Structure formats: structure tokens, C-alpha cells
Amino acid sequence: MLEAAGLRVGLQAEPIDLLAGRDWAACPGAGAVLSFEGTTRDGPPGERVLRLEYEAYAAMAEPVLLALATEAKARWGLERALVLHRTGAVAVGEVSVLVVVAAAHRREAYAASAWLMDRLKAEAPIWKRELTEQGAAWRANAGAPPEELG
């Protein structure tokens, strides 16, 4: 986990605690606290998802997440921003990523949270392997070709 003023990001193998993240982010200057949870979605019958497995380049992913949170905080004047991402096995229904932003007003909270999720999917060196009844496969995010980076 990395922290800076009003910022907290991290990778963790343990389940993500929504309430702890939200309580960390809430503060007297915040009129809006927005919590995004990405959860493991099940597939249709015949493609039932057994679990996801996340692999991360931790030494790079945490600094990348901190840089994104820092930029979001500056750009939208956030009070707080928190980004937590799971590693390892994540069961269906469990949360793989939590983004909590606290801002004076709601429009900044929505814009910052959506931007953080877009950039996380495009920039954070994290990979996902999906285990279904059909077998296992690495799943890439749409719209995030590695060519866009660098």
C-alpha cells in the first residue's frame, strides 16, 4: 500500500473492505463520497465463471495507481481518493477493485471516479485470468491496447 496526502492505493490478496475504504475517505469537506466496486460477474449457463485470478506487477502497479490518484485529486480538487485492487483468486460476487473518491460536490466525484477506472484499466500492470466451466483464459480489457501506452 502507498499513501500520500489524501491518497491511498494498494494491491491486496485479502477481500476488500468497502466500509473501511469509505470511512477512510469521508471527511468534513466532502459533500459527496462515491464508491465504485468492480465485481466478478458470472457468465450465462455453460459459461459459468468459477473464479478470476489476478496477477500484478506490484512494484510498478502501486506507483502507477498513486500517480493516477494524484492526478485525479489535482484535476478535480478531490478531498480524498482511494484505489484498492485484489491479486490472486477472486470468487464470483467478490470485489476485484474499489475506487472511493470524496469531493466537495458530486460532479467532480463522478468525473474523477470514472476517469480513475478508465485509466486503471488502461495503465495499471494487472492481468486477469478467467476460469470458467470451459477452461481458463487471459482476459484483456476492451479499448486498452498496450500500444496506447509508453
Add this chain to the structure above:
Amino acid sequence: MLEAAGLRVGLQAEPIDLLAGRDWAACPGAGAVLSFEGTTRDGPPGERVLRLEYEAYAAMAEPVLLALATEAKARWGLERALVLHRTGAVAVGEVSVLVVVAAAHRREAYAASAWLMDRLKAEAPIWKRELTEQGAAWRANAGAPPEELG
């Protein structure tokens, strides 16, 4: 409280339970669960907010909220939508409104949640009185003149 398939809305005098709302909304088809909390923001020194007091036209507000949630669910194909609003005294730092939406994908969740908050502020017959060190005053939402309605 009013309920329909995948929808729950209500006014309540008791504190709002984020986790209960989030757990109600989460479901196997949802890859994105977005929880918006509107919280009572403190003012600067000399304008410290002691508390808010919300008054609602309950017989109308709950149907209005259900109509908004119904429209959001249809428009963005939501799995679940929950809208809870406090009535009576709400202390600084407490949550006055909780909107939780669950959707297959995050973009629909962000759009639906932001739209629900915009419409709630413009249409739900709920009023806010702010008690500060300076006294008490009714506070109207910006951009929501009653002329827009009807």
C-alpha cells in the same frame, strides 16, 4: 419504503446503512456496483454547520423516487437501483442520501447514478434547512428552479 423488481426507494429518519444498501444491490449479473453518498458538509470557520433538517412530502416523494429509479433501470439496463433519503435532523458528516446502482458494466452505472442524483435534486419534493452558527435558512438546490417541473 417502496419496492419493485430490482428497485428499492425510501425516506427514513434513521441513519442510512451503506453496507446494507450495497449488499441488497449486488447480484451475480452486476460487474459494477456504484454507491453515491451525499453527506452533510461543514462550512468554513464562522459558518460552521450544526446540522441539516430535511422535510419531505412523503406521499409524493417516494413515488417520484420510484418513477426515477424505474426510468433509470430501463434506460441503462440496470440490475438494481436503490435510493434512500433521510428526513429530519442530519448531523455534519452523516449521509443524507444514498444511491446505489448495480449494472453489468461500469459506464451504465456511472451514467445512471449521476442522472438519478440530478433528477432527485430537481424533482423529489424534499426540502433542506441548514442550521449554522449564523442561524437557520432553507437551502435550495442550484439549477433546480420549480419552474422546470410541472
Add this chain to the structure above:
Amino acid sequence: MSENSVTVMFFAMLREQRGASEAQVTLEGPETVGALYARLFPPGAAGALPVAFAVNHAYVEAERLLVAGDEVAFIPPLGGG
């Protein structure tokens, strides 16, 4: 309650001005919700506010004609959220 009366609901600053949260009001012949508001809160008088109108829990235009038994609400500027 007269045979030609409606129930009028007052909220927030309007409730404080009236000193009541609701009242039974007898309609003066065919009367619109806008006309009823102007009668109860005369334009130009202290406290006359821009309001929206609801009848039987739904927003309506100022031109909506009232009928006996309607539940009328004047909706001052909203503050929810």
C-alpha cells in the same frame, strides 16, 4: 369540509408562513392550481415564492383545474440530496 373543497399541503418556508402544514380550502368556482396559489399567497406580498404545483402527488401545470377532493401541494424550491 365543504363539498367543493380541496386539501392544500404546505411545506418548508410556505408551511412556516402559514403556520400550518395543511388546510381545507373551498374552491371559488372553476379554479386552477395557479389561481389558488395566487389567492393564498398574493403576488408581491412578502413571502410569495416561485413554486411548482402538484395535484394528487404528481406535478401539474399552473393551468390545471382543480376538482373537489384534490390534494394540492405548492412546491417551493427543492433542497433534497
Add this chain to the structure above:
Amino acid sequence: MSENSVTVMFFAMLREQRGASEAQVTLEGPETVGALYARLFPPGAAGALPVAFAVNHAYVEAERLLVAGDEVAFIPPLGGG
């Protein structure tokens, strides 16, 4: 470890192909990160992927020249979130 080597990190499908999560690789004279990738995963060979490049935990262009001691990572299509 040779005096002119870099550490290369393999992730996801690249890690599976290599059967290793990292390796020490000796540079062949002045070598860019793109050239190193083409050497380790020849274009056209099974499993050659479009990748991004990182050196010392930051994204870089394919033209970035490597120096001894760099930590190089080939970044296959991402799946976070």
C-alpha cells in the same frame, strides 16, 4: 549476472510461455527495449503479442535504449479492474 545484463520480468501469458517470471538477459551491444522483445519473442512466432514496454517501473517507447541493470518488463494486454 554479466556486467551488461538487464532483469526482464514476464507476466501473464508471456510468463506462461517462458515458464519463468523473470530472467537475467545480456544485452547485445546498444539494444532498445523493442529489439530485446523481438529477440526474446520473435515476431511471427507462436505467442508473439502486441505489448507495451516498461523500464524501471515506468512505461517507455519501444525505442528506449537499455542500460545494464535496468528492470525491463513486457506488458501484455491489461486486464485490471
